Amino acid sequence: MGMVIKTPHQRPSAVQWRPVRRRGTVRARRLAQDFEWTTPGGDILRGAAGDWLVTDDSGGQRTVSDDFFRAHHSQLSEDMWERTASLEARQALPGERIESPEGLETASPDDWVLRDATGAQWIVSDKHFRAAYRPEGSEA
Secondary structure: OOOEEOOOOOOHHHOOOEEEEEOOEEEEEEOOOOEEEEOOOOOEEEEOOOOEEEEOOOOOEEEEOHHHHHHHEEEOOOOEEEEOOEEEEEEOOOOOEEEEOOEEEEOOOOOEEEEOOOOOEEEEOHHHHHHHEEEOOOOO
16 A cells, blocks of 8 residues: 556656645545445545545545544534545656555646655545645645
């Protein structure tokens, strides 16, 4: 999990991680059975029974394991949760492949790679990144 599968022209020393903090709220519910979903880039990812199905303000959905979800969110009401985690982020390389907790993801131009304290990595679009994350220490 979190292993970067390099593209032929990738230079690992060129990637620069920067600290970011999640912001905003999401709606979430526990999955009663396994759930398969497709990323905007066409990758098929999977959540297992007991994981969380998370929906953000833009309507985007994804699955997250229970321990990961609880470490990154604080419950506000029955199905509303606040994003709370500090992470690291870097610009993805187009075509770069990341082994996320839910499966293998491929980066598109302008995507971002996020990494938590455990080393888990996943890809988000630039639009989602700008809406859901801010530089650590920033109130914007």
